[in-house]
Amino acid sequence: MSPLRRFLCTPEAIAGAIILAALFAMALTAPLFFPGDPQAIAGPALLPPFQDWSLPLGTDRLGRDVLAALLHGARTSLAVGLAAAAAALAVGAVVGTLAGFAGGLVDEVLMRITDAFQTVPSFLLALAFVSVVGPSLGVVVAAIALGAWTGPARVARAEVLSIRERDFVAGARVIGMHPLEIAFREVLPNALPPVLALSSVIVAAAILTEAALSFLGLGDPNRVTWGGMIAEGRAVLRTAPFLSIIPGVALVLTVLGIYLAGEGVVETAAVRRSLS
C-alpha cells in the first residue's frame, strides 16, 4: 500500500486532511474572490451574517466584509504558522545536531542556551521581541520561532547521540570525511523523522501565538489576521458576537485540522517503520 493510501486509512487523518485542504483552498483563492483590499469598507456597518448575499458573513464595526477578512486572514495564519515552524525546526535541528555530534564543551554551551530559552515562557519572549523590534510579518515569525526551536533541538540531540555511535558514522570517519559533513550529511538526515513529527504541534502553536499577538495589537497592522478580527469584535461582543465567533471557530478548526493530520502522518510513519 502506498504511504498516501495508508495515510488516508485513518479517520483522523481524513478529517485533518479535509480541514487543511479547505484552509489551503481559502488561503489560495482569497485574492481571486476578494481581489481588493479586505480592509476596505464594503457595506453598512455591523451587518449580521446571512442577510445580504453579497456580504454572506456580514460586516464589522466599520462595514468591512467579514468573509473577505476571514479568507485573507487564513493566508496570514498559514504563512506565519508554516514559516515560524520551518524556522524553528531548522534552527533546532542544526543546534541539536551540533550539540549531539560535537559533545563536550560545545554540547554543554548549546544545551545551556537551550535551557535558558526554555525557562522563559515562549509567549512572553515573543511579546517582548515584537514590542522592541516592532510589528511586521517577518518579526512575528522570528518572535514565534524564538520560543519554539528548543523542542526540536532536544529531540534532534537525543537522536544524534544514538546515531553517532553507529557503524556508518565510523565508516564515514574512516574514509576521511570532514566532521561537519558527517554531522549534516550523514547524521542529520537520519535524525530528522522524530524531529519532523513535532512539526504539527509547532505549526498549531505558532498559529495560536500569532493570533494571540494580533489580539494584543502586536500583529502586522497592514494584514488582516484572525486574532486581530477577534480583538476588533470584542468591543461589540454583546451586540454582534459573530464578529468574534467566526474567526474564533476558524482558528479552532485550523489547529484541530493540523493536529489531526499530524497525528495521521505520525501513525503512517509508525506503520511504515514496523513494516520495514
Added chain:
Amino acid sequence: MSSPLLAVSGLTKRYRRGGKTIAAVDDVSFDIEPGETLALAGPSGSGKSTVARLLLRLIEPDAGRIEFEGGDFQALNGTALRARRARVQMVFQDPLAAFNPRASVARVLDDPLRIHGIAARSARPRRIAALLERVGLSADLAARAIHEISGGQRQRIAIARAIATNPSLIILDEAVSALDVSVRRQILQLLLDLQREQRIAYLFISHDLGVISAIAHRVVILDAGRVAESGNARAVIGTPQSAIGKALVAAAPRLNRTGTQGAADRQ
C-alpha cells in the same frame, strides 16, 4: 624486509566502569608487513574490535605507539589525519550498519573519491563503474539504494569503498562472519585476488580459525586484551601453545565441517 607497514607497540586502552578499571586492550604489540595478512583471533570480548578502532583512530589509546608507513600515526590530527586515512581502510562486520541507510551505491563509492580528490567529478561515474566491476558486481548496481541489495553484494560494496582510495592496509573486522557460507568463500577469494594484484596488507579480525587458516599468513591470538600467542598461522593453528589457542582450535573442527574449508573441499 626493511621496515614494517604497520608497527604497533604497547597499545593499551582502559575503560573505567563502576570504579573499576578494565583493560580492554593491554600492552598489545605486533607488526604487519606490506602485502601480508595478519589475523587477529580470540574469543568475543578479547579486545579484537577495540584494537581495530584504535588503529583507525576512531578511539584514542591510553598508551602505546602506532607507526604506519614509517610515520607516527597518532601524531596526525585534523586535515593531515583525514588525508592519511586514504591509506588505511576498514570493512565492518555488519554490511547493512556500515552504510548510511539513505545512501545509494553510487554515493557510497563517490564519497572517498571526492574527499581524497582521486578523480574529477566528471570522471567519477566511470571510476565507480570500474570499482564495482573490480569487486565482481555489475556497474548497473550504482543506481540502487544500499537497502535494495543483498548482504553479499553490500559487503562487496564495502570492499570496493575500502579499495577506492588505494590503501596499503585494510582492516577487516569480522568482515565475512555475517555472510552465508557460499558467499563467504567468494568474498575471501576476492580479498586474496586483490591482495595479489595490489599488494594490500590485511588485518583480518575473526574468531573463526577455519577462515583464518584459509587467508592469513600470521596470526595473533588475543585473550582478555593481551596477546596470548602469535606466529605463523599454520604453526599456531597446528600446535597451539596457549590455553586459549588450544580452546579455539578445539572449537574449530566443528567450524571446519560447516565453514569455508569444508565448503571449499566439497567443490
